[in-house]
Amino acid sequence: MSHEQTASENSFPSLWRLFLIFFKIGCVSWGGYMALVSVVRAEIVEKHRLLRDDEIMDGIALAMLLPGPVAVNVVAFVGNRLRGTLGAALCATAVILPSFFLMLGFATVYFAWEGQEVAEKALSAIIPAIAAVIANAALKMRGKALPGPLEWTLAAIAAGLILFVGGIWIVAAIIVGAATVGMLRFRLSSRTETSATAHKNPVSFGLGSWLAMAFLVGCLALFLLFPSLDITSLSAQLFSLFAGMSLMLFGGGYIFIPMVQEAVVGAQGWLGPDEFAASIALGQVTPGPILISATFVGYKVAGIAGAIVATIAIFLPPATLIVLAANQLERISHHAYYKAAQSGIRAVVCGMIMAAAVSLLRSIDFSGGLEEAWPQLAIFGVSLIALAGFKRDEVWVILAAGLVGLLLP
Template identity: 60%
Template sequence: MSHKSVSAHAGEISLTQLFLIFFKIGCISWGGYMALISVVRSEIVGKHRLLEDDDIMDGVALAMLLPGPVAVNVVAYVGDKIRGPLGGAVCAVAVILPSFLLMVGFAALYLSWGTMVVADKALAGVLPAIAAIILNAGLQMREKALQGPIDIAMAVIAAVLLLTVGGIWIVICIFAVAAVVGILRHQTADADTPAEETRHQPTFGRGSRAIALFLAMCIGLFLFLPQLNITSILVQLFSVFSGMSLLLFGGGYIFIPMIQEAVVNTHGWLTIEDFAASIALGQVTPGPILISATFIGYKVAGLAGAVIATIAIFMPPAALTILASHQLQRFRHLSRFKAAQAGIRTAVFGLIISAAVSLLIGIASEAPNLLAPASIFGLSCFILMYLKKGEIWTVLIAAGLGVLIF
């Protein structure tokens, strides 16, 4: 697929179409950030041909190096690449909306009846299917990511390190080494770059300054809210969640202890039982686990609180991702930058495969009988790789089997 054909497809799609695509993605993306990214890749690269695999892998690498929820940051990056900042905002809202609506419903039922409404059996069936979806996405990317034995070795090392050590610093080290290897292997002469391209690089314009000011406001509000003596619960909710979203790295599970410290111990908004319920419901809804912020906001200040908490946890890091992406465009004409990106994409491929393996290990460690999840995983791989059916059918079939088997 050529860059020219991709640009033509991207130029033709409307914001409404983008919204519907990502709303569908948000409805079926259980299983963590890499599951959502895998479905994004299937829809945007495979089905609609709006971007290339290189773009998705670049977005994953950038999002993993920045604070906030990785999956939504990647979605904002993808939307921005297709239709600019407004496209990024539309895609992020669309992918979060299904989880938001479900969480508001679950929160209302839980707070009224004192019980959680969870589909444990269906989720048990869906998780092996999600592992198959991630694995299939990784395999679809292998042609762009793996160009020879060195790339294969780098991908394997990246996957093993993430599985055995993990953590944001390991990710940073993996990307740094991969970038150096990429520069050593792929660098071409800067003189080959057209002079016209080097003269028209993005600058830190009015839009970028507005985003930077908004992000500075979020951090300032988070750090100095006690001194400001603001009593509005909605402002307090926005301050807590927006500040944490910009200060914490490593994805949703890294946020959980910090959110607990803030909403249970510091502010006393939730009991520990209510907080545990919010995390459990975040796991059984599609989309990112940080949708638990919606439950917390609803408990504290009703529907308005749910909206504010959801915006605060997702919007600032998504805006930061778009800002960083635009500034990185200044270097896209440099051969060293392109070579570093090529190396990092190889590492990203390894991280995607490691996510599928990690999920399978978790399923195996918790399942009393491996036959059922292994069968669902195998069937899901068959549906995706040989029947070439979409992720939505895979998830629905797996959920039905989970209800029947577990």
């Protein structure tokens, strides 16, 4: 049975099944961003065969162009593709919940928490394993994304630009340039046959789309106008701040750090510098997206209710935007020009995924020479062999790496 046939047959998984899949992903996706995306790809494409690689890469490209956390936006894209708006909401919620509860627990006891050294030892071993997971995802995607020399060249250029230049404008330029090359390079058929993944009845800009647009405009308006409004509710202030900022976070979660620091430490004075640093450090320790640090801030400001409001505000608007954009793009997905553009985009997405793996490896501390760095390099090599050679599950590879980190001196 072909992969395409299997994906088609499983195109409508139950909501409960989706929740369990993404909750599991949220429990083990340390590193956020491409780490989480790579585990999503392994579960959805390889293990459960619900979508194809090209569909996942379409979601990654769209998420990179839109504001908000790339990984959670990709999850929302996948959920929307499988089960519509409800699927998007359920999958995004499921993947965030493990990090939310962990962060809530850390925020409650972090002053008395003395296990930070243990967590750091585990994390130092998990990072190279995550790099292996990401590299393995890129290797698996290369079959469809890189069919010829031109695609390999595009992927190499994209990886080089990400590693040595970086920045959201570079990402945008890479994707636009790749789309242009794709349309110029590939001969376009005069026929515009509907692809196997296109809906027979493309999504129209109906009432739901207008409501989503109104919600997004309202979030931005509230953020811009809030200083002039006489509102004393801390929950309302949290929602206004994080919902507005979430729609300005082009470039991923790390752009969030200086923005939120200026807002909650400088402007609002809700957290001290040390407390803010703790929120970022704990966001790194938990699996899932770094933006889960908003939960810590919300808890500090308004308790559990504040944690819930801040978490919803930082993730909901970008997820709404990507579902809205994906539904409208679905209307043109059967056109030959769109397909040609996507062929170029998928090549550079594969290159950017490999760049993410290299970036994680570059974070290994070589200041003490190979004698100190070799355990992490060995973990990367063994993890990649286990994943690519022995087809081991990403979850067990990550957990095993964390255990090794705890045992290392």
